[in-house]
Amino acid sequence: MMPPRLVERRGLTGALLESARADVPSREGRERARAAGLAAIGAGAGASAALLAGGAKAAGKSALLLGAKWVVVAAIPISVATVSYVALRPSEAPLPKPVASAAVAPPSGSPSASPLPDGPPLEAAAVPPVVAPAPSPSTQHKVLSLEEQITELDAARHALARGDVSLLDRYLAAYPHGAMHEQALWLKISQLQERGRTSEAKARARELLSAYPRSSYAEKARRILEH
């Protein structure tokens, strides 16, 4: 026989337990999580970028970039035999040759899913490295994995919040074909706009439209150019 629940009891015990019922998730958080999960299944830059753009109003850029990180990393093993690097950069421009698409899939015949995976839940152990464009000797940067690029951009975003734009500029310069370049570019445009540097923002908006004509940010970029 089940004991009567304490929440039905009068007094402090019942009041404390009752208080939990009013603790409910926000609609914004729910929508963001839903979009992130669906984007992970859809496994494309459009989805992750849409998430990045669409949720910005509600959740703030900080949380979104973190969200995008999870989306992108989670999307990798789920993608339908699509090389994540290509999917993450829907540009018309030529892309570096992808690396080992098979590496993104978990081993076949794996046992039933465990919600308690070894190590952090979404570590990008199987993330293929992203090949940076051929650098000149003076500007040579090491090849970064997708996870590392996301981390770099995340660091750039944190620095930006402190008013330091150097990390973002460094990322943009170092990885013009990087997996997160599209997002970084949009971040740069936003930063320039916030600082009232309209002409530079427009120049960057043109750059984004040229490199990523089908970007989720394209419409916003066009609006910037119209003003």
Next chain:
Amino acid sequence: MREAVTHAGASEPDHGAQRTGVKSDARDDAATTFARLFDANYDFVWATLRRLGVAAEGADDAAQKVFLVAARKLLDIEPHREKAFLYGAAMRIAADARYSSRRRGEIFAPLDDAAASPVGASPDDLLDQKRARELLDQILGSMDLAERSIFVLYEIEGMTMAEIADLHDIPQGTVASRLKRARETFERKVEVMQRRRLR
């Protein structure tokens, strides 16, 4: 996704546009499955994370992580075990969040050491929902995790012992004994809180 492709296209040639269509169908199926899973369980996952010690401001991100784990492993989740899967993932992510909070010094102090919290709080304060939740979190945070998780599922989520046993994959008798201990612990801590109020 690889399995979905295999299932959907088992008797079809695996090439060309046909293959693309199969992939697309498989992705649509996965999206539908995920949406159903999400809609049925998001509130539960979010509340579980909160009651397992994730701060309100971190709960949305933590819940998102849980569902991204689910999205990643969607095709491996056993039928009718979806909730158990999500609960397990939530337990792990909540543990990570608690660890991070502890490192940042944000963890609630155990109730017995938290002399300041309830003292001086007026009855009105205690009736305040936010304050009550803080106190609830404080008490739950001072409880043994194994007992707390069962206590929360029974007392707050309103689950039956059979459901809890299924979720934890333990015998109902174990659930009953842990719940009994957890209730005793909870009530004892509430008494401590009340005594401090009256001091």
